[in-house]
Amino acid sequence: MSKHEPVLLKNMLQPGYTGSLADYEKTGGYQALRKVVGKVPPTDVTGTVMKSGLRGRGGAGFPTGVKWGFLPKDYQGPRYLCCNADESEPGTFKDRQLIERDPHQILEGILLACYAIGAESAYIYIRGEFVLGARILEAAIAEARTAGYIGTNILGTGITANVWVHRGAGAYICGEETALLESLEGKRGLPRVKPPFPATHGLYNKPTVVNNVETLANLPHIISRGPEWFSAIGSPPKSTGTRIFCVSGHVKRPGNYEVPMGVTFRELIYEEAGGMRSDKPLKAFIPGGASAPFLTPDSLDVKLDFESVAAAGSMLGSGGVTVMEEGTDMVWAALRLMEFFYHESCGKCSPCREGSSWLVQTMRRIVARRGRMEDLETLVDLCKNIAGRTVCAFGDAEISPIMSTLKHWRPEYVKMIHEAEAANLIHPKRILAQP
Amino acid sequence: MATTTDTVRLTIDGIPISVPKGTLVIEAARRVGVMVPHFCYHPKLKPDANCRMCLVEVEKMPKLQTSCSTIATEGMSVRTATTVVHDAHKSVLEFILANHPLDCPVCDQGGKCDLQDFSHQYTATTSRFAETKRIFQKEYFSPLIETQMNRCVQCLRCVRYCDEVMDVKALAPVGRGTMTEIKSFGAHPLDCEFCGGCVQICPVGAITSRLSMYEYRPWMLKRADTVCSFCGDGCQITVQTKGQELIEVNSAQGAGRNNGDLCARGFFGFHATSHPSRITQPLIRRNGSLVETTWEEALEYVAEQTKRIKLAHGAQAFGGLISGRCTNEELYLFQKFMRVTIGTNNLDSSARYGHINGTQALRRVQGTHRWTVTFEDIVQADVLLLVGTNITEANPITGLQVKEAVKKHDATLLTIEALQPAIGTISNITNLSQHHLCVAPSQFGTAVLGLLKAVVEGNHIDNALRQRASDYVSSISQAVQQLSWDDLALNTGMSRESFASMASSLAKGRRVVVLAGQTLLRSQGAYGICLNLLDLLLVKEQLKWARLRNCCLAHSTSPLRTRAHRWCVPGKRSSLWLQGPPSSR
Structure with a gap:
């Protein structure tokens, strides 16, 4: 209890x-x-x-x-x-x-x-x-x-x-x-x-x-x-009261936990939710729903209030804490979320509509071991071009999985692209370039 | 210099400008000659800010702002030419081009396409997009309008035009995200008024006219401005020809009194000129059958015959009939020819039929037959009464003014029409009506009398009028007393309450405009009905400024000096002789 x-x-x-x-x-x-x-x-x-x-x-x-x-x-x-x-x-x-x-x-x-x-x-x-x-x-x-x-x-x-x-x-x-x-x-x-x-x-x-x-x-x-x-209650003056956090992912007891704002992620994940599912180390977690950038175990002692999470480079968002254990493929995880955002982009404004389809296709290609190094640069560029240029906050949300995984787990992307090159699965544009 | 409350001063790229309050930044920029690239913005439509192409930097705002939705404020400093803004435009253009098929060589819009122009401006020569483009299955859209959804930039101008300006709502975006496509509303080919507005307003080649598909490149066409003669609205059109062939008709944004809007007849009706059964050569009847001949021979024949008849029977043996669809100039020349060369005043035109009922009533009541209503008066009216107009079909562009008054300026629309509100996508004006009396054309007069009775009995007569013209008020009161509600209900099918609620709406009006249409004017007793309509305006004290002299119900007349009155008869609004109505309508 x-x-x-x-x-x-x-x-x-x-x-x-x-x-x-x-x-x-x-x-x-x-x-x-x-x-x-x-x-x-x-x-x-x-x-x-x-x-x-x-x-x-x-x-x-x-x-x-x-x-x-x-x-x-x-x-x-x-x-x-x-x-x-x-x-x-x-x-x-x-x-x-x-x-x-x-x-x-x-x-x-x-x-x-x-x-x-x-x-x-x-x-x-x-x-x-x-x-x-x-x-x-x-x-x-x-x-x-x-x-x-x-x-x-x-x-x-x-x-x-x-x-x-x-x-x-x-x-x-x-x-x-x-x-x-x-x-x-x-x-x-x-x-x-x-x-x-x-x-x-x-x-x-x-x-x-x-x-x-x-x-x-x-x-x-x-x-x-x-x-x-x-x-x-909580961590006054800016984050008062309790909040219900929805803990999901690789934890022993996923579910809703109501705690005062200001407790740490460590307490929420390891005490309230019973710790990691198969006692593997924690690899990553999303602090506030899919729109919030991923955080690393370094941020486990960040307090669960609006300002602290923002200072750690993410956001408290809707309170959906998704926990991922060691061994999770972060590129795949980012793709999974990107698929969601691509499916849900309403299509009203150009950067979000076209950007989400572009991003998801590039991500799919990388995960299917058909990526190339230039793709990483394109991904970052596209994300930057979407940010702040859309009608609503959706545009800023859809880029967070890619931006944060590229920031923390870039080697995983690079590894996938190296695998692609090793398997000789050449990108279609390169086929065109060959004599 | 002191600023008035009605204008604001701002600078755009360092150029100071003063604009009326409420002006959008993109419009202010255009005034100083700065064109901000845009797709979804259009002066006729409410800002939607969906293409994100018009981003500009506004001082003291953290993010780039869409200039099409930002309202200019005092002291604002806007920059449209910085590197940040340029990069933003370039990136948005890159997104918009990502899924575009780049089929410019076979696109009808090529050469007059916003996307082409901006791509050129931002030298978008290479694309980083290495993924699969979205592809829509080609679907049959309509016999007149062709859609190429792969070219669509989803600016929704067409959908918004169809809804906001035309009030037809035949188009809808279907699907989500990149797979959003513009379709007719419902699982059937497009079924609408076919005003062609979506074709005209599409910034790219996504919606084009099937009548001129694959027939031209814009730079091949010769353009000439003229006036449409399909109805009395007098819209300015531009006919575009390739060699001897009429390829397309459209109307430039802001052109003429129609402000660039057209109807189905104006936009698609030009193919009548090349219809095979159209007579293009003069014909002379020889031995009982019409034979084609040359103009020289035909004109000589006519001249000989006129001379002969004039000598034998005198000039009064002639009568001149001319179509109401001719232009003012042609009509003028015709009457000149008849009066001076032939020497007769026996002249008539189809434009006059029915119309005379309105003009004579006006002449009797206000001393002149001239219409006192302009398009601006319709737009600014707060109560509009339409009687027998079927305005969306008979005079679509006048209808647009009515729609604008109702939709944008919250005018109250009252209609006495032989129409039911339409459920499907072919709309009619009664859809917007607050009080609609659906009566048979033969009963328009009864309905107007019922309304007059309701106005008089509802005590909506102005007190000043009672004092100034007590004879008139008492005669009109007596006259309406002779009508019984039972008879009115029996004839029109409308209850006393519906007349009363319409009358009270009418009474609330401060700027009332009455539009009488052809169905009314060509009906039996139209002259009397017109007089009754003028009575309505008189007792309503819509008489603050003008020159109404006398007015009558039935046969009672009473002199009355009045000051305001608005009245018009669409169908022949432009002038008595300008354009007639489509003759068989």
Whole structure:
């Protein structure tokens, strides 16, 4: 058992907890909502969240309270809250567990956020493959509606807050907030050009907040126990609270582990997740989902908070920690991720669309022992040409597996290319060059 | 110098310029003569910033910005010619060229292709791309439009044009990533209005016209600007010929009142000129059958016969009929010939049929038959009432102004048409309508009366008008009282509520434009219906600025000085004599 006290996973770790409304209420559920709705001004709720230092759990780590504060104050007309449950980052599976095992915790968070930003409608954009999760959420919403937590007159205060579930159709890009909004509007899920940002021109061109599932699930606890309690957890002042890390790969006990931010990777991998699967040494790990650059064992003592991981040359991202043991073929691993990004590149902007197809084909060639030395230079060049020139952050994400493996494990690439030369599998262009 | 709030000053490559607020950087750059390369940007479309070709350096911004989506701000300093920017352009071009088939020798766009021009500009002579290019299976697209998706740079200009400007939404990107291809929406060949907009707006050779496929290189063509005579919209077109052959018709961006937009007739209709059954030689009837002859002989024959008839029966024995599709100049010459040479005023044209119903009503109400509405008035209107227009088919370019008013300026569109909103890809104007009364052409008059009754009974008559012209208001009130809602409902199939909600929308308008179409003007009693429409404008107090003199419902007249009024009859908007409607429509 973990020595850290879980917050978000606490309920579901209790034996017999079903995630029903009755169970949730028994553990003090919806008390935070009762505490504030109609009693505390919405701006104070935002203030509390701002004070707690809560940062977005979806990947970018933007301070939640600040994000809410960007909504135009004097805007007359609807505002929207979108719960981003399009969890598709390879190696990340925390939102799924939160949705399936404790849906009311998320709903309470959504209602609190709705109250704080003055939204009357909230949409949960859930990944299409999460069929079970969508059904559970629908059932939970129906329960909460009957109990008077959701509807046109929540808890008799006359305040309206409706929650709707919308299932995606299977595109990774719809996890990007503006693509999510496009998809929610019924259009092709392509990211929008920013600015304008969703805070002013979001869903249906109205002020909109998009928050991750885990971010919203934190809200009831912050409201109930106070911002001071929350900001004392983790490594304040910048990374407060706990985080659920999804540990996968070559470990003994893969799964979701909720730890305060600021513990080290060593603790997470060797203590929480039980260490390496076959007791081989660790070779590499991805600290925050497929979009985060690989790290080496040298970084095992890096703290799990936003700044420390960034300083180590990667990012905390979505919290998906993928561990690889000695003997893993890093070029193959990079190709595997590149295949994913190639498949999911939406095709809106040229560098990402063409770059991903170019990169993946070159990588496939290298792995198939048909590479050549110039390819490595081309790979780096292409990655640099994609970085920072795309519409959304996808472009920066897709180059990270290649850039980081080339940085740390370049000899593996070189070895493959030498093998290619030895096997005399000549690149097609060289055949043309021969007399 | 003090800056006004409406303009901002910025520098582009060190050149200072002052531009209106909201101007995009790429447009500001063009004003100082700096062309930023681009594919997806087009002045008619909302910025999409997907090609990433127009990246520029903006001072104080960490990353390169797309100039097509960045709005110029006060004090901004933009650099388009630095090494960083040049390298960015080159790299984006390298990406765009990676999957391009480079089939320029057989591409119709070759010679007028943006991708070619930029490749030349950035001397993209060699490629590092050693992988397999993506290949799309060739698919039959439509009888008029050809697609070559391998050439596509996925700028989505065509899709956006089809949606934003035409409001047809016939095209859609299908697939994801590199395998995105432009297809008709649904598993069938393209089924749309065929305005040709996608062909005109494609920056490369991905969408081309099948009518001129493989027939020319752009530099072989001789170009001449002229006016399209297929309807009364008076669009400027450019005819392109190779030798004696008419190869292509298009319209340059920004040209004429149509601003470069064309419809199916304008863009694809030119093949009528080379149709085998077209008469190209004069014919003389000999022994009961028409025989081909030369122009010299034919004209001499006509001259002899006119002289003979004039001597025998006098000039009044002649009548002149001319097609409404001729140009102003031809029409002028014809009437001059008839009046001066022949000596008769017996003249008529198909452009006049029906149209006279509108002009006479206007003359009676405002003292002149001239239209008071321009395209700008339509775009800036806040309420538009269309009666019997079928505007997307009869006058597509006027229809575009209506679409722009509704889509970009949030105008309220009210329609009384014999159309149902279209479900398929062939759209019509009622799709955009807030209040649509679908009535049979024979009942347009009843529907207008119902609307008038709803306006009067809904108390939407301006108080100032009541005081200024109490006779008129009381006569109109009495007249509409004689109509019963039951009769109106029986004839039009529309309930009192639908008239009332349309009337209240109409009443909210501050700049109301009424467009009366051919279906209305050619119907029975069109003159009376036109008068009723003018009544609508009068009681609506759309009379703040102009010269409306009197107005009448049924036969009651009352003098009235008014100040504003907007009214037009599409179909013959340009002038009475300019272009007639397609005669059988």
